[in-house]
Amino acid sequence: MARYLAARILQGLVTLLAVSVVVFVLSRLSGDPLTLIMDPMSTKADLARELARLGLDRSYPEQYAIFLLNALHGDFGQSIFFKRGAFEVFLEKLPATLELGGTAMAVSILIAIPVGVLSAVHQGGWFDRIARLAALTGQSAPVFWIGLVLILLFSVTLGWLPTAGRGSWRNLVLPAITLGWYGNAFLMRITRSAMLDVLDTDYVKLARLEGLAERRVIWKHAFKNAATSIVTTLGLMSISLVTGAVVTETVFAWPGVGRLTVDAIFQRDFPVVQAAVILIAVMVVAVNLAVDVVYAWIDPRVRFG
Amino acid sequence: MPWGSALILLAALAGALLAPWLAPYDPDQVDVLHRFTPPFWLDGGSVEHLLGSDDLGRDLLSRLLFGGRVSMLVAVVCVSSDAMLGTLIGMLAGYLGGWVDAALMRVADVMLALPYLLIALVVVSVLGASLVNVVVIIVALRWAGLARIVRGETLGIKQRDYVALARVGGVGRAGILLRHVLPNVMNSVIVVSTLGVGTVILFESALSFLGVGVPPPTATWGGMVADGRGSIGSAWWVSLFPGLAITAVCLACNLLGDWLREVFDPKSMRA
């Protein structure tokens, strides 16, 4: 197990290194932030001076080496736009994203898991059909459009909820639904098929034969066994909620990392772009590692596979 | 077989293919004096623009037909390229193993670890927005997921007796991959690709929302919804019709993919 873990961690580090090269090169190729921070009257000499001040006049390998050495110490450089540490800027926006992502996930769990279980139990019935249709609709429409339609309906027309911004729980409702609905179909599908698998096993059939109440069979016996794949799915979903929040954050003016990174990309604020992409990749690698380790722990064959 | 889904997809496909004959107008023809004409059944609407006109006075029906063409073309090209790339890489990695496997899977890891929408934005700011660039970006960012699945299945198939027999019988690597592995991974590839159509259409619309999708004057459904959002309160039809088209086609693909999944039942794809 220790060896497997070590190998997986090494793989993760190699992945992160490669991600850092990719984002470094791509952002450098996208130009420079000078047009945004210089005033139009400045001359070529002013531009050159500013480039040198930002360290952008050095060769790419040199810039990358400096960046990497600092990043290993947790220093992702100064944000060109915010004039503060890029890591600090990212961390400042992270709680908002986690709050939105966490709520969206809670919405998904509360809706998708029970519906998935019931769908499996009533496989092919009307409940199954309607539930799947409703879940899939969330995965079938542009997120920004759903968001704007929800605003029009619940904020403008009915006046029940605030339109945008972060604050009380009421601000959280619309963006969480918008973001959570997208993941619903995925989670529901996994729950449903995991349940179908378990319901088909002798173990559950036996429980039924023993005369246990159907409700008890489903929730106590079947669901407990289906839970492993559901939990790993939740792990993978947590990533897509962080990276997928870009559009939702924009529509609802939610001050999270997605919007921060989009702005940074448009402003060519390289340190923030690098910090955000690499830190998101760190989260992805960590979650994948955790999922793999859980798998390996449950199923020893994986370790040697 | 979900007949409803099949019907929707057929209708969308027919509309796209026959767009030049069905569309009443040139989809890019602007008419600034007749902006935001409502659909014909509303006050102020007319049969001249059955579904109304958009913010530059372009006929919405015509744009819907031509936009479907581009949206579905993008989806089909991306999904089939991903299918080929992902299947090839997945099979090679799974079958050859060793350093080839390690190298290919590390590349796949990197692609999967990148926040795809953000990376797409960076790449567009390097290459500029164009139809071809959007397709290239989507393909580059999406093949890895399928490659993982195909690799996993290939690993399993490799252990089977008939593969071992074929190998003993002197069948070359290419032969085994084509004759024995490929047919067995096809189910997963088809299911993933069907589900992928919707994802690609939505991805393009998200790019349009952020201003870097397929550029005008080319109409795409995603771009139409994105353009119409500015007037979503007053001229709702501009974003509603393309939005409904996207939803219908994506829903149909998702239902079809779900159905195929149950028919083929590839266990490896459940998690």
Next chain:
Amino acid sequence: MRRILMTGAALAALAAPPAMAQSLVFAINNLGAETWWPQDISQNKYITSNLGDPLIRLAAPYSLEPALATGWSMSEDGLSYSFPLRAGVVFHDGSPLTPDDVMFTFAPANVEKFVGFSAIKGGNLVSIEAQGSTVVMHLKSPVPALMDNYISRASIWPKAYVERFGIEGFNKRPVGAGPFRFVEHVKGQHVKLAAWERYYGDQPQVKEITFRVIPEAATRIAMLRTGEADITYNEIGATTGELKKYAMRGQPYGQPAQAALIFNSLLNPERSPGRFDDIRVRQALTLAVDRKVIADAVYFGAATPAALPVVGTRMPFYDTKFAPLPHDVARAKKLLADAGYPQGMQFDFVAATTNKDLAVLLVSFWQRVGIKANLNLLDPVSLSRAWWQRTLQGDQVMLVGGLANGMASAVYINSKSQVAMYASPATDTLFAQGMAIIDPAKQITWLHDTLLPAMNDLYPIAPVLEYQEGVLGLGPKVKSWDRFDLHSFGLQWLVPK
């Protein structure tokens, strides 16, 4: 019972002092860098400048008004400026404004740290001194439009406060002498300002203003409709029409700006002859477009056809004989034919994604005179880079935005500046000539007598539309807002209902 209650209410209304709206919400597209450091003004000038006032205010193009200084005078050679300071001005921390504060703000070492301000950087601002309550600034070489471009953009900040709390402390609790004082700032979400009771100028009529950052324009409009926002700031464009639909007022705001066509092959002084050297081709591109229709239908009158670069038609000294070119397809075709393109022409047309609608409209109008423009959209920074750093090869046509406020915009015809829209010995000579004139009154005469006719004869770039940078959407709680400071919002003139 009801009667009594009503009388009570009426009595209460009579007894209440003149109502001051408690609080208004202002939805804006972004808060900039979210630092309060006044040196960063090029990025979030709208927010910082409401806290701190400049010495001289730019109320409208060519309309300077005294602010912290009661006026200014310039030496004959244009190298020394005197600013007599207003007495009795108090910063938000209660300390009085002194010459020290001004000298601190414009200390040469501090000026070097300003974002932008290149004309007074690099040692051009030699020294600043106090003579009683008057501050005198000395330059090495004269800077035309010094007031409009620089002095009116720089808020004065309190020396003692900054020195005591440092930049960090200042950023947490910024202090200025402007009409509103700082209350609260939640990063990425909102900024709350409150009226400064001891403001020296016109008293603010709103007690509290909360700026909220709402990046998506459609969401801002929705907030205006629900009453969650009372004012929105929108860049000029499609949302202008949306405001009209909901019977919200759209108030043009900001510097006079133009959308213009520039030609990549004409950006370098050393160039080989090309298609767009011919003025007839440039004029044809303008004549082919019905700009009046675009301005009315798409911008709802918030834009008008533009006539000449650098000097907008609404400048007080504009000469109306230089009217915008009309929409004349026949003449456009004839000019093209005369220039050697009877079959029309084809070119690559580069525009910013934010200017998509206008670009698409231009392409479609050009199509009608046989011009095929291949539209290539870039994100705004890529476009500025292509223009400022000349990264494109070829004779593309670019749709760009620029200011058109007279002398301060003359930089567009100077081939040495990175924002040159047109480079030629003729325009360089013009630029040098104009820059040599230090006296503002003589500058105006020169603009009127020399520059306008020269621009008309050269037609160096093809201006398309002119407008102000943005449009303020005003909700029902706002009575009126029609006076501004071009470098801040001028919140003290916002009149609530």
